[in-house]
Amino acid sequence: GAVVSQHPSRVICKSGTSVKIECRSLDFQATTMFWYRQFPKKSLMLMATSNEGSKATYEQGVEKDKFLINHASLTLSTLTVTSAHPEDSSFYICSARLPSGNGELFFGEGSRLTVL
């Protein structure tokens, strides 16, 4: 299957700092990537859809100025949590859609963010 790499897997930061999470499709080109947030024992909450070369589309209630998404190439999307606060602590997961067929999603391993 297709491989999506997400980095870092764990990050701890101080309140007020910014954190960048990278999502790479290793063996295919992904024009579309999705960023999710997952709370403990809850399902995936879609934050935004990232399209290569254009602005991301954010879901209702997601602050675009806090969660900056950049999809600069066909294999890389980044999520930057700006001025992080403890309530931003969560598990963030990216997925990339195969360009062929009906667009199966392949997920990264997730990034655990802890804001102190």
Place this chain on the structure above:
Amino acid sequence: EDQVTQSPEALRLQEGESSSLNCSYTVSGLRGLFWYRQDPGKGPEFLFTLYSAGEEKEKERLKATLTKKESFLHITAPKPEDSATYLCAVIGGSYIPTFGRGTSLIVHP
């Protein structure tokens, strides 16, 4: 609006005790129904894609089936290593995936 409902929320089985997980959906123009397995602290792992009613796919002890309203994930003679959360998702005309809340499966030895 696309909707996905998974049941049961949690399922405990004894090793070897076969069972099924349900995924009911409503979607405008189904393009695909997907099953994923998620282990704690990990991203979801792709299992199956089903495209049309009547389709079935198998992988080891897992078999996924699809009708026009629901999908089942059958687990035959499960082992403790099958313990995980199983997620169902649909993609319709919007191409935006909609996920269910998942079924947490625990298989006791």
